[in-house]
Amino acid sequence: MTVYRKIERFADPQASKTPCEKAPDPDLGHDIIPKERYTSTEFMATEWDRMWTKVWLMGAWLGDLKHPGDYVVTKIGKESIVLTKDEHGKFNAFYNVCSHRGNQVAYGASGNTDRFRCAYHLWEYNLRGELVNVPDAETFPQGAPCDKLSIVKLPCDVWGAWVWFSMNPDVEPLSDFLGMIPEHLDPYHMDRMALVNDVTVEWDCNWKTSVDAFNETYHVAGTHPQLMGFIEDYDVQIDTYERHNRYLIPFGAVSTHIEDGTIIDDGMRGFMQMHGFDPNGYKGDGLGARRAVQRHLRENAKKMGLDYSDLNDDQLTDDYHYLIFPNLTWNIHCNSAMLFRQRPHESDPNKMYYDLQNYMMLPEGTPHPERPQHRQFKHGEESIGEVLDQDASNLAMVQAGMNSSGFRGLWISSQELRIRHFHKTLDDYLHRNPIKWLK
Amino acid sequence: MAEVIPVLPIAALGDGEMTRVTANGVDLMVCQVAGQFYALADRCSHARQALSNGKLSGFEVRCPLHGARFDVRTGACKSPPATFPVKTFPVTLEGGKVWIAVSSDDKPPPPRFGPI
Numbered sequence: 001m002t003v004y005r006k007i008e009r010f011a012d013p014q015a016s017k018t019p020c021e022k023a024p025d026p027d028l029g030h031d032i033i034p035k036e037r038y039t040s041t042e043f044m045a046t047e048w049d050r051m052w053t054k055v056w057l058m059g060a061w062l063g064d065l066k067h068p069g070d071y072v073v074t075k076i077g078k079e080s081i082v083l084t085k086d087e088h089g090k091f092n093a094f095y096n097v098c099s100h101r102g103n104q105v106a107y108g109a110s111g112n113t114d115r116f117r118c119a120y121h122l123w124e125y126n127l128r129g130e131l132v133n134v135p136d137a138e139t140f141p142q143g144a145p146c147d148k149l150s151i152v153k154l155p156c157d158v159w160g161a162w163v164w165f166s167m168n169p170d171v172e173p174l175s176d177f178l179g180m181i182p183e184h185l186d187p188y189h190m191d192r193m194a195l196v197n198d199v200t201v202e203w204d205c206n207w208k209t210s211v212d213a214f215n216e217t218y219h220v221a222g223t224h225p226q227l228m229g230f231i232e233d234y235d236v237q238i239d240t241y242e243r244h245n246r247y248l249i250p251f252g253a254v255s256t257h258i259e260d261g262t263i264i265d266d267g268m269r270g271f272m273q274m275h276g277f278d279p280n281g282y283k284g285d286g287l288g289a290r291r292a293v294q295r296h297l298r299e300n301a302k303k304m305g306l307d308y309s310d311l312n313d314d315q316l317t318d319d320y321h322y323l324i325f326p327n328l329t330w331n332i333h334c335n336s337a338m339l340f341r342q343r344p345h346e347s348d349p350n351k352m353y354y355d356l357q358n359y360m361m362l363p364e365g366t367p368h369p370e371r372p373q374h375r376q377f378k379h380g381e382e383s384i385g386e387v388l389d390q391d392a393s394n395l396a397m398v399q400a401g402m403n404s405s406g407f408r409g410l411w412i413s414s415q416e417l418r419i420r421h422f423h424k425t426l427d428d429y430l431h432r433n434p435i436k437w438l439k
Numbered sequence: 440m441a442e443v444i445p446v447l448p449i450a451a452l453g454d455g456e457m458t459r460v461t462a463n464g465v466d467l468m469v470c471q472v473a474g475q476f477y478a479l480a481d482r483c484s485h486a487r488q489a490l491s492n493g494k495l496s497g498f499e500v501r502c503p504l505h506g507a508r509f510d511v512r513t514g515a516c517k518s519p520p521a522t523f524p525v526k527t528f529p530v531t532l533e534g535g536k537v538w539i540a541v542s543s544d545d546k547p548p549p550p551r552f553g554p555i
Binding site: 196197223224225226227229231251266267269270271274319331336338356358360379380383384385386387388389390392393394396397 | 485486487488504519520521522523548549550551552553554555
C-alpha cells in the first residue's frame with residue numbers, strides 16, 4: 001500500500017468558530033448502491049412524493065428580493081413556485097398557479113409588481129398569493145370567494161443570503177432542518193458576498209449522478225489532473241452529520257499523490273496570485289506554500305479590505321465543502337462561494353438542471369457589481385470553466401452506464417463516504433426506516 | 440501579436456510523426472500528415488494533457504490520458520470527454536524549416552479551480 005504524506009491542519013479546534021474537528025464516521029456498510037435509483041421513473045415518482053415535497057429547498061437569493069414587490073419564480077420538478085417580498089417586508093412562497101383554470105400567474109424569472117394578474121381571465125392576487133379580484137364574480141353561481149380561492153401558500157423562511165421554501169405544509173422549522181449548517185457557515189458571512197455568476201446547464205443525467213460527482217475527491221487524479229499541483233485530493237477530512245455532510249479539502253497543497261511535494265507549478269503560482277501573494281517573492285517550496293498563503297492573508301487582510309476574523313487559518317486557503325441535503329453543494333473559500341444546485345427534470349430521470357452560482361466577497365467599500373443576468377443552456381453549448389467542464393463531460397456517459405445491463409451498481413470507497421451518506425439520508429426519507437441498500 | 444518563428448527543420452519530422460516544440464513560450468504539437476504540416480496547441484482542451492504524448496492516426500491525434508480525439512487540420516474535437524476544439528496555428532515551410540505563427544498571448548492561463 002502506498003503511504004502518502006499527511007497534510008498539516010493549522011486551525012485551532014478550540015478557537016475555530018466553524019467546528020473543524022473530525023466527526024465520527026457512521027457505519028453505513030459496504031453494499032452496492034443500486035443503479036435503478038438513477039434511471040427509474042417509478043423511483044423518481046417516489047422521490048417526489050416522499051422527499052422533494054417534504055424537505056426545505058433553497059428558493060431565491062436575498063439580493064433578488066430586496067424591495068417590496070420583488071418576486072422570483074423558481075422551478076423544481078413539475079412545480080413552479082413564486083417567492084415574494086410583500087409590502088410589509090415579509091417573504092412569501094406560493095404555487096405559481098391561478099385558482100381559476102390553472103394558468104401560471106407570474107412570468108419570467110423575476111420582477112417587481114404590486115399584484116399578479118392572470119393573463120387568461122385577469123384574476124388578481126396580491127404579493128401573498130391572496131385572491132383580491134375576480135372579474136364578473138356574479139357569474140359564478142357557486143361563488144368566487146377571495147378567501148377560499150387564494151393560491152396555496154408554502155412554508156417560507158430565511159437563512160444566510162437565501163429565502164427557502166418547502167412544499168410540505170407540516171415541515172419542521174428551517175433551523176431544525178438545517179441543523180449544524182448555520183453554526184458552520186455563518187462565519188463566512190455569505191450574506192455580504194456579491195452574486196457574480198448565475199447559469200443553469202441542462203445535463204443528460206439524473207440529479208443524483210451530479211450530486212455524487214462533486215462529493216468525493218477520488219476523481220481529481222482522473223478527471224482534474226491539472227489541479228494536483230495545488231489541491232490535496234487524498235488526505236481530506238470527511239464529516240457526516242444527521243442529514244448534511246462536508247469535507248475539508250486542503251488548497252495550496254501539492255497533492256500527496258505527487259511524490260515530490262516540493263514542486264511549485266503554474267497552478268500553485270496562480271493560486272498564490274489569486275490571494276494577492278506574489279509567487280516570485282516566495283522563497284519556500286510546495287510543502288510550505290499553503291501555510292505561507294494563510295499567513296499572508298492573516299497579516300494582510302485589513303490592508304486588502306477583507307475581514308477574516310471569524311475564520312480559522314485553514315479556512316483561509318482550504319475548500320470547506322458542504323452538501324446541504326438534498327441538492328445544494330458548496331465550495332466555500334474565504335473570499336468566495338461556489339454553489340451547485342441540482343434540480344430534477346420534470347419527468348425524465350435521465351435529465352436534470354444544474355444551477356451554478358458564484359458569490360464573491362469584495363473588499364470593504366467596493367460597490368457590488370450589477371447582478372449578472374441568468375442564462376440557461378445545454379451542456380457543451382458554452383464552457384462553464386475548465387474544471388466543471390471536465391466534471392460535466394463524465395456525466396452523460398456515467399448516466400448511460402447506469403442504464404446498462406452490464407453495470408452492477410455503485411461500488412463505493414471510503415473516499416466516497418459522503419455519497420453513501422447522501423443516499424442513506426435519501427433512503428431515510430423514502431423508506432422512513434433504516435437503510436436498505438439491496439433490492 | 441503573432442510572430443512567425445522557425446521551430447524545426449522540415450527533415451526532422453517524417454510523415455505520420457508528431458513532436459512538441461515551444462515557440463514564444465507556447466507549447467505546440469507539430470505533425471506531418473499526408474505531406475502537410477500542421478500545428479496545434481499541445482494541450483488537450485479537456486484536461487491539459489500534451490497531445491504530443493498521445494497517438495497520431497491519420498489526421499486524428501488521440502489524447503494520452505482520456506482518449507479525446509482531435510482533427511489536426513482544424514483542431515475540431517472528434518470525441519468525448521473533450522467538448523471544445525484545440526487551437527490551430529498557421530504553418531509555412533521555407534528555407535528547409537517549419538515556421539509557425541504564434542503569439543505569447545496564446546500561452547494558456549494557469550489552471551484554476553473555479554470559473555471566476
